[in-house]
Amino acid sequence: MSILTSNKYGPWIIGLAIFFGVAVAVVVLALIAATVTFRRAEVASIYNNKKVEIVGIEPKSEIWGQNYPREYETWKKTANMDFKSKHMGNTQEDPLAQRPEMVILWAGYAFSRDYKAPRGHYYTIEDMRKTLRVGAPGIDETKDLQPATCWSCKSPDVPRMIEQMGAEEFYKSPWSSQGSQIVNAIGCADCHNPVNMDLTITRPALREAYQRMGRDVDQASTQELRSLVCAQCHVEYYFKGDGKYLTFPWDQGFTMENMEAYYDDIQYADWTHALSKTPMLKAQHPDYELFLLGPHGEKGLSCADCHMPYISEGGIKYSDHQLMSPLKNTASTCQVCHRDADADLINFVYERQDKILETRNRLEPELAKAHIWTKMAMEAGATDEELAPVRALIRQAQWRWDFGVASHGASFHAPLETERILSHGLDKALQAQLLLQDVFRAHESNPAELPDITTAEKAQAYIGLDMAKLQDQKARFMASVVPNWLAEAQAAGRI
Secondary structure, eight states: OOTTTOTTTHHHHHHHHHHHHHHHHHHHHHHHHHHHHHHHHHHHHHHSSOSSOOOSOOOOHHHHHHHOHHHHHHHHGGGOOOOBOSSOBSSOOOHHHHOTHHHHHTTTSGGGTOOOOOOOGGGHHHHHHHOGGGOOTTSTTOOOSSBGGGGTTTOTHHHHHHHHHOHHHHHHSBGGGGTTTOOSOSOGGGTBOTTTOOBOOOOHHHHHHHHHTTOOGGGOOHHHHHHHHHHTTSSOOEEETTTTEEEOOOTTOSSHHHHHHHHHHTTOOSEEOTTTOOEEOOOOOOHHHHHHTSHHHHTTOOHHHHHSOEEEETTEEEEOTTOOOGGGGTTTTGGGTOOSOHHHHHHHHHHHHHHHHHHHHHHHHHHHHHHHHHHHHHHTTOOHHHHHHHHHHHHHHHHHHHHHHHSTTHHHHOHHHHHHHHHHHHHHHHHHHHHHHHHHHHTTOOOOOOOOOSSHHHHHHHTTOOHHHHHHHHHHHHHHHHHHHHHHHHHTTOO
């Protein structure tokens, strides 16, 4: 007979087992409770023992860093330029040098002068000052090419100035008039309420767009805000009216066609193309809109889920504020949800990028040809009436090209939608060429041989840009005007 089934010992042994089991459970629960209490205390010690009290809009992130050193230390890493994937990284590349047709596509617009791939948030102010797109105000009586609206996404000093001046006055002021005011790179105050560190909307354009759609952004969930704070800047926008008022064209929806219809309804054009004389649209960077249409956005993920993964240190869990490509550290980003090997995940992304680049590589030269042929058709005697349907197709084709290209993460965020958009752009560019052939025949002419635009320099010379003069003016601007801005900002304690 087993000792466990014995009437004499069975109940005693079972009771002893229960006793020890309960004792172990109590010890484990006590350890868990102690750990939780310790970690809560550790977290509380951070948030209840702030070193500085931040009141109002504090644009200097180093001040915030005294209270939140972990987040601040990761934010400083946006200065790093140590990552390069197959097609993109955080170094400042020159797409115009790599793709000279883009100079032709932007002929007559400031982007044909200078267009650099973006670096980290740390460089937003420096890169804005250096770009040829804003001109060289103060040098040889060169005027500002852009309004102060162009500063909108570059600095937490912008909400500060909007609070002081009002949005309307700020936007319509010259770009250079804010040079000594807008001095701090994108940082803490762009996204956080200093009282409780809640995510908050600091730019009026997003709030106003929501209001026009009949929605209240203040009712957004925390998960939604983890994308919406990014959507203050990483969106399509335009400068409305003579006051250059920053506006998001979301009134009819978030798709490429929705925004195109919005612009067509108000007969808006960013500029008239220097070669084809087409009224053009310039897509900015519709990252948020395309993200909504992709698999991750449709499943309810946020921008921060992939670009700001969590870091755990002891009892502290916080977001990595380096804001990098998820491919730099797939273990903390992709592999939180996906169980594929690191190399496989990266190759999945590259495969989508490669396929979409095939369509882009077909579209850009055909669209450039359509612009150049339209110029030749005008020289052959074609009228505006004859060229109206051609220009309509060119406008549509380039809007689709730019919408897919300006969003640097499009081929990952929404690969199917991006491929659809670029394919439609190629179709419309080829349709424009077919109509142009009819125009040439009507004038008993043929398009001349295409110019040599195999380098950015050749393409810029073809559209009439004196790049040596522009670069000289910019160099003198950086050497004389910018130091005065910095000295004034330093004296005022803004940096």
